[in-house]
Amino acid sequence: MPALEGYPEILSTEEYLAALEGTEYFDRAAELLHLLDMPLRFHNVGNFVQDPLPVIRVRNDIATLAEGAPYAIYLWHGMVLHCLTTQIANVNAVIKAAPPAADIFGNEMYVRKNMLAWVMLHEHMHATRGHNAVLQCSARTS
Numbered sequence: 001m002p003a004l005e006g007y008p009e010i011l012s013t014e015e016y017l018a019a020l021e022g023t024e025y026f027d028r029a030a031e032l033l034h035l036l037d038m039p040l041r042f043h044n045v046g047n048f049v050q051d052p053l054p055v056i057r058v059r060n061d062i063a064t065l066a067e068g069a070p071y072a073i074y075l076w077h078g079m080v081l082h083c084l085t086t087q088i089a090n091v092n093a094v095i096k097a098a099p100p101a102a103d104i105f106g107n108e109m110y111v112r113k114n115m116l117a118w119v120m121l122h123e124h125m126h127a128t129r130g131h132n133a134v135l136q137c138s139a140r141t142s
Helices: 013-020 027-035 039-047 076-085 100-106 110-129 130-141
Strands: 010-012 054-057 068-069 072-076
Touching: 013 027, 013 054, 013 076, 027 100, 027 110, 039 110, 054 076, 068 110, 072 076, 072 110, 076 110
Parallel strands: 054 072
Antiparallel strands: 010 054, 068 072
8 A cells, every 4th residue: 555645744643544444454553553552651650751652643654664753653654554464474373382372373463463562662762761771771770
């Protein structure tokens, strides 16, 4: 799917979903983006981060990128599509002796949500602490 024609370069998640309405991606994108800030909330509470949660915006571009900035995280349209369309291997098909707990990884949307949560948290770290500060912090605790 190309960039969303007739839409601005940067959209709120609500505007982005409105732009996808009527496409084959809408339902899965709505599920993927629902509660998107939850991993960020957990991160802030668990790490005693006092900063407000970043605003989440979607760039109307097909590139598979994301960017953390102070008080904002930008997801590219292409990153959302990547999370929605990447083929997910069924753990039970790959590992014959997989324990029943591995069944959760057969749930494609669970895996897709975790993919995007990792991206969001990674970008959030850029904005809240930066990689150098994280390395310095981990050196202090070891």
